[in-house]
Amino acid sequence: RIAVILNRVDSCIILGDLLLRDGLLDVTVMHSRMAAGHRGRISEELETLAGKNSTTPGCVVVGTQVIEASLDLDFDFMVTELAPAASLIQRAGRLWRASTPVDGDWRRHPRPRPTARPKLTVLAMMGPDGAVSEALALPYTLGSLTRTYGSLPKVLRVPEDVQHLVDRAHFDLRDGVSSDSVEHTREMARALAVKDVVIGARSSGLLGPDLAYADLARLTQPDPVAESATRFSDYEQLSVLVVDETARSNWAFRGDHDAEGALATRRPREVSLLLAKTIRVAADKVGPGQPLEPIYTAEELAERTIFAASELRDVIPVRLNRGIASYDEVLGLRMGR
Numbered sequence: 526r527i528a529v530i531l532n533r534v535d536s537c538i539i540l541g542d543l544l545l546r547d548g549l550l551d552v553t554v555m556h557s558r559m560a561a562g563h564r565g566r567i568s569e570e571l572e573t574l575a576g577k578n579s580t581t582p583g584c585v586v587v588g589t590q591v592i593e594a595s596l597d598l599d600f601d602f603m604v605t606e607l608a609p610a611a612s613l614i615q616r617a618g619r620l621w622r623a624s625t626p627v628d629g630d631w632r633r634h635p636r637p638r639p640t641a642r643p644k645l646t647v648l649a650m651m652g653p654d655g656a657v658s659e660a661l662a663l664p665y666t667l668g669s670l671t672r673t674y675g676s677l678p679k680v681l682r683v684p685e686d687v688q689h690l691v692d693r694a695h696f697d698l699r700d701g702v703s704s705d706s707v708e709h710t711r712e713m714a715r716a717l718a719v720k721d722v723v724i725g726a727r728s729s730g731l732l733g734p735d736l737a738y739a740d741l742a743r744l745t746q747p748d749p750v751a752e753s754a755t756r757f758s759d760y761e762q763l764s765v766l767v768v769d770e771t772a773r774s775n776w777a778f779r780g781d782h783d784a785e786g787a788l789a790t791r792r793p794r795e796v797s798l799l800l801a802k803t804i805r806v807a808a809d810k811v812g813p814g815q816p817l818e819p820i821y822t823a824e825e826l827a828e829r830t831i832f833a834a835s836e837l838r839d840v841i842p843v844r845l846n847r848g849i850a851s852y853d854e855v856l857g858l859r860m861g862r
Contacts, residue, residue, distance in 0.1 A: 526575050528598070529587045530605040530616050532664060534558045538856045541587045545855065552855075555588040559857035560776035562801025568596060575599055577623045580636070592619065599623040601639050607649040607657065609669040610676065610694035614687055617645050645681075649674055669696040761808040765817055765843045766799060767852065774852040776802050778842075788842065789833040796834040803840055804858055816850035816860040817843040 531537045534556045541554035553574060555567045574584045575598045590608075592598070593615040599622040605613065620643040624634045649670075652658040657674050659667045676693035678686060766788075767777040778799065780787055790796060811817045820842045821831065832838055845851060850860045 526581075526583055526600045526602070527585045528575075528592065528600040528603045528605075528616075528619060529585070530592055530603065531587070531589060532606045532608060532661065534589055534857075535861065536606075537587055537589050538853075538859055541856050544585065544587065549585060551584045553584065553586045554856050555586065555591055556857060557589060557591055557805055558860075560802050560804050560852075563776050563857065564591070565801070571596060571598055592616070597622065602644050602646075604646045604648065606661070607647055607670050607674055609665055609696070610673045610691050612665075613645075613647065613673065613677075614683075614691070617643075617681070617683070620645060647677065666696065669694070672696045762805050763808050763811055764803045764805055764840045765811060766803050766837075766840050767817070768820060768842050768844055774854060776804075776852055776854075777845075778802055788831055788837075791833050796836055799832075799834075799837060799840075803837075806858070810860055811841065811843060814846070816846050818846050819843055 529540065531540065537554060537556045538558075541552060544552045553567060553571060555564065555571070557564075559567070571586065573579060574581050575586060577597055577599055579599070586592070586598075586600070590612065593612060596619070598619045600619050601621070603616060603620050605616050607613075608616070621634075621638070624638070650658040650661050652660075657667065657671045662670055673694040676690055678690070681687075681690065767774075768780060768788075769777045770780055772779045778788070787795070788799070790799075806817060809815070811819060813819075821829075826841075831842060832840055850858065852858050
């Protein structure tokens with residue numbers, strides 16, 4: 526069982542496509558740019574393919590950071606792109622997960638292992654100067670990747686070496702970064718935005734005898750800059766629903782954009798089906814001429830209620846720009862020419 530974990534969705538899709546084109550049939554792809562229901566179905570399939578109690582002899586899983594958390598998977602080998610130490614440790618936790626050493630002996634397993642030890646291969650892109658390249662740093666920071674790269678031992682003992690690795694790889698804006706670097710500027714902007722997420726109610730004058738619900742609401746409204754700054758990525762995320770009357774995909778709403786009656790449903794089952802088709806995407810991919818084209822303008826959305834269910838209020842109905850985007854039943858939402 527082989528896991529390949531990449532940091533970017535596009536890289537994940539490209540590699541999955543290449544492997545499938547080369548005739549490798551047992552390939553499962555999983556990333557964040559899939560409809561919620563699609564990703565949920567793949568999560569269930571992965572439990573069967575590589576879960577703790579799986580009897581499947583072999584498979585290849587290509588994914589992004591979504592594999593790090595909440596999935597109880599057990600791989601024999603793992604290849605991963607360089608990531609911050611904490612993320613690498615989370616990924617490594619999916620290696621030999623169902624095996625427990627007995628008196629230090631790793632040879633006792635619920636099923637046969639192909640090697641004497643678990644193997645994690647970390648790939649890093651290096652620049653001509655021999656340092657970690659910034660070209661593929663996102664969605665992480667160059668500083669955190671550089672620190673991790675310099676701290677990785679050839680052999681990592683778990684759990685003995687974990688805390689030491691995390692401490693050594695810890696990245697702080699004040700440590701070893703020149704004040705005029707792009708990295709420093711970007712991270713300072715993030716740090717300031719994160720600090721502004723917490724609003725001092727007393728200092729803002731909101732707590733008083735005439736306190737109203739609208740005043741409290743101001744404290745909890747998401748700020749686009751702050752919201753995006755607290756993510757790994759620098760990009761604001763939106764929830765979209767692909768509306769397509771000719772859709773062949775299970776993960777698009779089969780209807781034209783005039784079918785507002787269906788979209789405005791409040792019936793729990795129908796709302797659940799619509800939620801299962803929602804996709805989280807970067808905000809800069811949504812707009813006229815972009816891969817995902819909004820069906821309604823911002824003014825039209827403000828004037829009419831497309832979705833009556835509160836769970837769907839922030840969802841934007843879009844159509845695929847056929848020259849740029851498509852939804853693949855295996856690879857998810859593909860964007861790019």
